[in-house]
Amino acid sequence: MLEAAAITRRFARTLALDRVDFCARPGEIHALIGENGAGKSTLINIFAGRLKADAGVVSLDGEPLAAGSAHLALKAGIVAVYQSPMLFERLSWEENLALGGFGAGVSRNDLAAAAQCAQPLAARLGFDLPPPGTPVERCSIGERVRLEILRALSFDPRVLILDEPTGVLAPAELGAFLELLRRLRGEGRIVILVTHKLAEAMAVADRVTVLRRGRVAAERLAANTDEAELARLMIGEITVPASTSAAPLAALGDRATPALTVEQVTLDCDGRRALDRLDFTLSMGEIVGLAGVDGNGQRELVELLAGRRAPTSGRVRVRAHGGAITVIPQDRDLDGLILDMPLWENLMLARPLRDRFTRRGWLQRSGAVAFCGELLERFRIRSAGAASTAASLSGGNRQRLAVARALAGAPQVLVAHDVCRGLDLRAMADVHRMLREFAAAGGAVLLISSDLDELLALSTRLLVICRGRVLALPADDCGSERIGLLAERIGLLMSGAAS
Amino acid sequence: MNARIAAAARPLAALVLAAAIISLVLIALGASPVAVAADLWQGAFGNWLATTDTLVKATPLVFTGLAIAIAFQGSLWNIGADGQLIIGAMAAGALGTALGGWPHPLAIIAMLTAGAAGGASWGGLAGWLRARREVNEVISTIMLNFVAAQVLSWAVHGPLMEPSHALPQSVVIAPSAQLAFYFEPSRLNLGMTVALLFTVVCHLGLFHSAAGFELRALGRNRRASAFFGIPIRRLTVLAMALSGALAGLGGAVQVSAITHRLFETMSPGWGYEAIAVALVARLNPLAIVPAAIVFGALDNGSQAMQRADAVSPVLVNVIQGMVIMILIAFDAMATTGMRTALFGLAGDARPSADAVAGAGDA
Numbered sequence: 001m002l003e004a005a006a007i008t009r010r011f012a013r014t015l016a017l018d019r020v021d022f023c024a025r026p027g028e029i030h031a032l033i034g035e036n037g038a039g040k041s042t043l044i045n046i047f048a049g050r051l052k053a054d055a056g057v058v059s060l061d062g063e064p065l066a067a068g069s070a071h072l073a074l075k076a077g078i079v080a081v082y083q084s085p086m087l088f089e090r091l092s093w094e095e096n097l098a099l100g101g102f103g104a105g106v107s108r109n110d111l112a113a114a115a116q117c118a119q120p121l122a123a124r125l126g127f128d129l130p131p132p133g134t135p136v137e138r139c140s141i142g143e144r145v146r147l148e149i150l151r152a153l154s155f156d157p158r159v160l161i162l163d164e165p166t167g168v169l170a171p172a173e174l175g176a177f178l179e180l181l182r183r184l185r186g187e188g189r190i191v192i193l194v195t196h197k198l199a200e201a202m203a204v205a206d207r208v209t210v211l212r213r214g215r216v217a218a219e220r221l222a223a224n225t226d227e228a229e230l231a232r233l234m235i236g237e238i239t240v241p242a243s244t245s246a247a248p249l250a251a252l253g254d255r256a257t258p259a260l261t262v263e264q265v266t267l268d269c270d271g272r273r274a275l276d277r278l279d280f281t282l283s284m285g286e287i288v289g290l291a292g293v294d295g296n297g298q299r300e301l302v303e304l305l306a307g308r309r310a311p312t313s314g315r316v317r318v319r320a321h322g323g324a325i326t327v328i329p330q331d332r333d334l335d336g337l338i339l340d341m342p343l344w345e346n347l348m349l350a351r352p353l354r355d356r357f358t359r360r361g362w363l364q365r366s367g368a369v370a371f372c373g374e375l376l377e378r379f380r381i382r383s384a385g386a387a388s389t390a391a392s393l394s395g396g397n398r399q400r401l402a403v404a405r406a407l408a409g410a411p412q413v414l415v416a417h418d419v420c421r422g423l424d425l426r427a428m429a430d431v432h433r434m435l436r437e438f439a440a441a442g443g444a445v446l447l448i449s450s451d452l453d454e455l456l457a458l459s460t461r462l463l464v465i466c467r468g469r470v471l472a473l474p475a476d477d478c479g480s481e482r483i484g485l486l487a488e489r490i491g492l493l494m495s496g497a498a499s
Numbered sequence: 500m501n502a503r504i505a506a507a508a509r510p511l512a513a514l515v516l517a518a519a520i521i522s523l524v525l526i527a528l529g530a531s532p533v534a535v536a537a538d539l540w541q542g543a544f545g546n547w548l549a550t551t552d553t554l555v556k557a558t559p560l561v562f563t564g565l566a567i568a569i570a571f572q573g574s575l576w577n578i579g580a581d582g583q584l585i586i587g588a589m590a591a592g593a594l595g596t597a598l599g600g601w602p603h604p605l606a607i608i609a610m611l612t613a614g615a616a617g618g619a620s621w622g623g624l625a626g627w628l629r630a631r632r633e634v635n636e637v638i639s640t641i642m643l644n645f646v647a648a649q650v651l652s653w654a655v656h657g658p659l660m661e662p663s664h665a666l667p668q669s670v671v672i673a674p675s676a677q678l679a680f681y682f683e684p685s686r687l688n689l690g691m692t693v694a695l696l697f698t699v700v701c702h703l704g705l706f707h708s709a710a711g712f713e714l715r716a717l718g719r720n721r722r723a724s725a726f727f728g729i730p731i732r733r734l735t736v737l738a739m740a741l742s743g744a745l746a747g748l749g750g751a752v753q754v755s756a757i758t759h760r761l762f763e764t765m766s767p768g769w770g771y772e773a774i775a776v777a778l779v780a781r782l783n784p785l786a787i788v789p790a791a792i793v794f795g796a797l798d799n800g801s802q803a804m805q806r807a808d809a810v811s812p813v814l815v816n817v818i819q820g821m822v823i824m825i826l827i828a829f830d831a832m833a834t835t836g837m838r839t840a841l842f843g844l845a846g847d848a849r850p851s852a853d854a855v856a857g858a859g860d861a
Contacts, residue, residue, distance in 0.1 A: 306726055329726050338720040348712060349727040358709040365707065 001025050002047070002078075002159050002190050007056035009042055016042040018214040019056070024159070024207070029181055029191045031201035031222075034211035034234055035396075035424035040194050041083075043211070044161045047192075048080040049073030060159065077158030081165055083194075085144040089137040093130055093147050094118075100151040118150050125149075126176040128295075131272070138270060140295035141330060141418075142169070142450070149177075159190040166200060169450070178204050196424060198227040198234075199453075210234055231425065259284045259444035260325065260413045265314035267300055267468075274300035276468040277314070282413060282444040284319075287435060289459030290448045290470070297468040298448050302327055302417050305446075319412055326350070326411035328402050330418045330448075336402045339391035343383060343401065344372035346390050352409035371408075379404040379434065396427025403434050414438060417448045432458055507786075509829045510779045510822070514793070517821035521814065535808050539815075542803025543796035549803075551685040555757070557788075557795030559584065559766075561694040562749025563773030564780065564787040565701050566622075570742040571782050572705060574718035577739060579625060579640025580746040581770025582647030583618040587747020589651050590617030592754045592761040593659055595672025606675040610755045611693070611748055618747015619740040621647060626739025630732035636739065644770070652763050659761060669761040678756035690752040694788075697745060701784035714738055746770060775823050794819060 004022040008015070017039045024030040034040050045051040047058060052068030059065060066072045087096050098114035115132065122129050127146045130139055139147065145165055152160060169177055181191050181204055195201050201208055202222055210217040210233040217233045260282040267275040275297050282288055292298055303309045305316065306327040318324040329335035337346050348354045348368060357368040372386035381400045383393055390398060399419065406414055416435065420428045435458060439445050448465075449455050455462060464471045522532035544550045563580040570577035577583075591614040598606040621643055628634035652667070659669040678688045705711040714734055717724045724731060750765060758765070776794050780786035797819060801812035 303726075307728060308725060327726065329723075334720070335722050335726045338716055338723055340719055341716070345712065345716075349716060349723065349729075351728050354709060354712070361708050361710065363707055363709050363712055 001062075002058070002060050002192075004043070004047070004058045005056055007043065007046060007053045007058070009039075009046065009051065009053050015214050017046075017053070020211070020214070020216055022209060022216070023219075024190045024192055026190055027185050027188045028206045029185050029193060029204055031205035031208045032192055032194045032211065033196065033198065033201055033208060033230060034217075035196075035426065038211040038234075039214040040211055041163065044080055044163060044192065044194060047073070047159070047161060048078055050080075074155065077156075078161065079152045079155045079157035079159070080161040081145070081148045081152045081163060083163040085141070085148045087136045087144055087147060090135060092133050092135050093139060093143075094132065096136055096147060097151055097154070100154060102151070102154045117154070121150055121153060122146075124176070125180060126173050140299050142295040145169070146173075153180075157189065159192065160184060161192045161194070163194045164196065165193075166195070166197065198230050201230070202227055234425070257284050257319070258282065259319050260446070261317040263315050263317065265304070265311045265316060267304055267309060268312045269300060269309065274468055275304070275311075278470045280463060280470055280472070282446055284412075284442050284444055285439055286460045287439045287445040287447055287458050289455035289462045290446060290465055291452060291455050291462060292448075292450060292465035296465050298417060298465060299330065300468075301465070302329065302415055302448065305413075305415050324412040326352075326406045326409050326414055328406050328414070328416045328419055330421070332398055332402050337390045337398060340389055342387045342389055343376070343393075344369045344386040346401065347372050347375065347405050347408070350405050350409050352411070353405065375404050375408055376401075380430070396423050396430075399423055399427060400430055400434075403431055407434060407438055411443065413444045413446065415446045415448070418450070419447070420449070420451070420454055428454075505833070506781070509833070510781075510790070510826055513779075513822050513825040513829055516825050517818050520821060521818055525810070530808055530810055535804055535810055535814075538804045538807040539797070539800035541800070541807075543800035545803070548685055549799065551682075551687040553792065553796045553799045554691050555686045555688070555795075556799045557791040558690045558694050559749040559753055559769045560773055560776050560791035560794055561691070561698065561788055562752065563746050563769045564776035564791050565694075565697060565784055566618075566742040566745035566749075566770075567773045567777035568780065568782040568784055568787060569701060569705070569714075569745065570622075570738055571777060572711075572718050573714040573734065573738045574721070575626070575629070575735060575738055575742070576637045577622065577625070577640050577742050578637055578774070579622065579643050579647075579770065580742070580773050581766050581768060582640070582644035583621045583743035583746035584750040584753075584770055585644075585647040585651050585765050586621040586750070587614035587618035587743075588750030588754045588765045589654060589659075589761060590614055590747070591751035592669055592672060593654075595676040595754060596670050598673045598676045601673070601675050603675045606673065607678060607689075607755065610672075610676050611751050614747045614749075614751020614754075615744040616747070618750065619744035622743020622746070623736055623740030625743075626736040629739070630735040648764075651761065651765060655761050655763055661760075667763050671760050672754065676755060677759055678752070680756075686757065688756040690756045693748070693752060697748065698784050698788055701745075705784060710734070710737075746773075772819070775819055778823060779826060 002022075002024045004020060007017050007020045007022070009017040020039070020043060022032075022043065032040050032043070042051060046053050046067075049065070049068055049070040049072060057064050058067070060076055060078070063076075065076060065078075088099065091099070092111070094111040094115045097118050098111055102114040102117045115129075118129065125146075127150070130143055136144060136147070146169075149162075149165060166174055166177065181193070184191055185206075193201065193205060202225075205222050207219065207221055208225065208230060209219045210230060212234060220230070258281040262278050262280050265275060265278040266273065278301070280288075290298070290301075300309065304311060305325050306329075307325075333339060338349065348357065348363065353368075353371075354363075357364045357371070369386045375381070376383055376386065379400050381393070381397050381404065383397060390401070393401065403416075403419065406416075414435070419435070420431055423431065432454075435445055435447070439460075447455065447458055518536070522536075525532045525535055542549060543553050563584060566580045566583065567577060591610045594613040595606075595610055598609060601609065622640075625634075625636050625639040625643060628639050629636045655667045655669055661668055661670045678690060681687045681689075705715065713724070713729045716727075717729055717731060717734055721731070749769065753765065754761065772794060776787060776790045779793075780790040797815045801815040804810055804814070805812045
């Protein structure tokens with residue numbers, strides 16, 4: 001039994017955890033839910049020994065754990081998989097596995113052995129492993145999360161903590177993954193699942209603990225609660241906007257004027273075909289969803305549309321010239337923001353804004369700061385002002401800033417990659433509203449995501465990407481009101497069944 | 500704002516703590532810290548001549564310190580300011596002998612331009628190698644330091660050697676190319692004025708120009724910079740060339756004002772000391788001037804200290820080294836908390852994303 005008693009942890013003036021009690025029993029899947037900033041990550045970091053509590057004790061089967069020692073936590077059998085994977089970027093994926101549990105019993109230099117140990121586990125989970133020798137820095141986020149799950153399982157954990165692991169798994173993989181969690185439960189292990197997705201928590205968890213602003217808002221048996229109650233507990237008194245529920249796919253787009261045309265685009269990079277004869281158009285005023293499991297060419301497509309890569313063959317045409325495509329990258333902290341720069345300078349990263357506030361090579365600081373202040377106000381971004389650093393923003397506000405910045409440049413085409421990953425319901429609703437308003441004003445959005453619910457809620461039309469190829473859904477499916485059936489269909493396409 | 504003041508006060512606190520530790524060492528050795536400090540002060544600022552000489556000694560440190568700051572702001576680890584200064588001095592020294600009939604201002608401008616161009620070529624080469632061939636600039640700039648020293652040695656033994664062939668040195672540069680001392684016998688000259696001018700230029704360039712913004716963005720997040728279309732390669736070559744140009748200017752000023760000719764050793768290691776100066780100044784151009792003056796004063800005062808107290812001038816290098824070490828420790832304490840920094844507890848005491856998120860929502 002993993003028990004936490006009266007855990008308190010403070011960061012500077014912020015009380016991240018306030019006398020939190022938590023208890024997970026062997027043979028149970030325990031969901032830990034809460035908004036961004038509720039204290040979930042802090043709590044699991046304390047479990048995993050990465051952080052030390054200011055007060056309170058964590059014990060496993062009655063034995064108190066040495067506070068603040070990741071090594072001892074691992075020895076005690078507590079293994080965590082983090083939302084941003086903790087892998088050695090410059091090492092190959094085999095080396096990463098060999099450094100973890102797959103090194104036990106075999107030489108850490110014997111990469112083939114590590115890879116061999118990983119194969120059956122990966123096969124059982126339905127995970128695709130990257131080509132041999134691929135360094136982690138060239139793996140997509142999805143591949144990294146999968147690697148980290150493999151590594152965690154190889155430790156034979158007594159307590160397995162998973163921080164938002166499912167966001168980047170394919171529906172087909174998800175089934176096998178949840179099945180695995182159930183099997184781990186059957187073996188008497190403790191599984192702690194940190195998630196925003198209430199449906200997922202309800203589907204697999206036995207017990208749910210809800211955190212709100214550093215406190216335990218409630219603990220419920222899954223059988224005795226429902227999503228609506230959990231959402232209320234998570235958010236408090238505020239009502240959830242309807243945007244997260246699945247809306248019927250509607251053809252709102254003005255199909256007559258294509259804003260973006262991708263013609264037979266093929267891209268080879270790092271010795272493999274990342275994109276294979278892509279052919280699609282985006283019209284003004286439509287939000288086109290691109291569904292797919294992470295690591296199937298989305299990143300390369302985004303880089304291509306951002307102008308970082310040139311197609312090997314084919315071409316991309318935009319209605320207007322230059323700077324008409326704006327990209328919101330997948331990894332906002334690594335690709336989208338510069339965390340130790342002030343907010344107004346983060347806005348200036350976007351070329352159109354930088355150009356707007358540059359006169360003869362000189363940045364117009366006061367104008368840019370005032371503009372940033374307006375934007376913070378208009379998009380309701382909670383911050384300590386334009387001069388505060390991006391690092392001081394919460395995850396949701398960072399993403400609001402990224403979206404606000406993209407829209408402020410008045411692009412024709414917005415490419416948004418996993419724009420709501422890790423956001424809480426309120427931030428997600430805000431971002432969805434911003435995208436809808438942009439499309440309503442005549443912009444074209446390419447929404448790339450592995451979250452089908454989000455795609456179905458926002459998109460006017462759906463495409464599926466799998467192994468570098470883009471497949472359009474048959475037209476009759478798009479009008480279908482049987483969302484469940486549709487989701488299943490898309491899921492099959494995403495996992496490559498139809499290709 | 501308080502955090503910024505604290506960050507600015509840390510270098511001063513580091514200096515005080517370093518002095519305190521050295522005092523203990525001196526007491527243990529039987530010397531009087533008060534007497535040593537007094538003589539150090541006397542040698543650095545005791546009179547008009549000493550004070551101006553401190554400024555003269557600080558001048559190449561300002562140039563090389565700016566060079567380091569520009570490169571480091573872009574996360575371009577230029578360890579080669581020494582070599583760039585040497586090549587700059589050589590270019591200026593070689594040209595200076597040929598400027599006989601030139602009007603004084605023109606000759607000076609020609610000297611400085613030659614120095615900047617020489618340094619820019621040396622720094623730009625490392626930048627080009629980085630941008631086009633992915634050669635680690637730390638390695639290339641260190642190697643180019645040795646190449647520069649050898650090239651200079653060859654030059655003063657060969658093509659640039661004075662006609663008498665008595666010593667490995669060049670002939671004296673034309674009088675029109677020599678910077679005059681403002682107030683003889685003080686060696687104070689135009690050099691420090693030019694250094695101050697470039698300090699302001701660097702400050703404006705880094706913090707108020709679009710290119711400077713792009714360079715700082717590149718230095719802080721290369722991946723995001725690539726995503727937002729910042730011209731990384733062009734900026735790398737440009738920043739390294741500018742960095743080299745500043746170091747080269749320092750070399751040219753030294754030849755024009757102080758040495759008037761080329762010797763085998765043109766730099767006592769300014770390019771390396773400049774790294775310390777720039778780090779103490781937090782890569783902030785305006786703070787480089789006081790930092791360079793402190794380091795120049797320590798260098799200058801060390802001789803008087805040696806004469807009066809029989810303490811090795813190496814002591815000064817120890818102080819300089821300690822300031823850096825203590826500063827790094829202070830920075831660690833400020834970001835991770837005193838206890839963690841001192842005793843290394845708690846694996847990761849940096850606030851997690853969730854905690855920071857909480858701070859934003861509070």
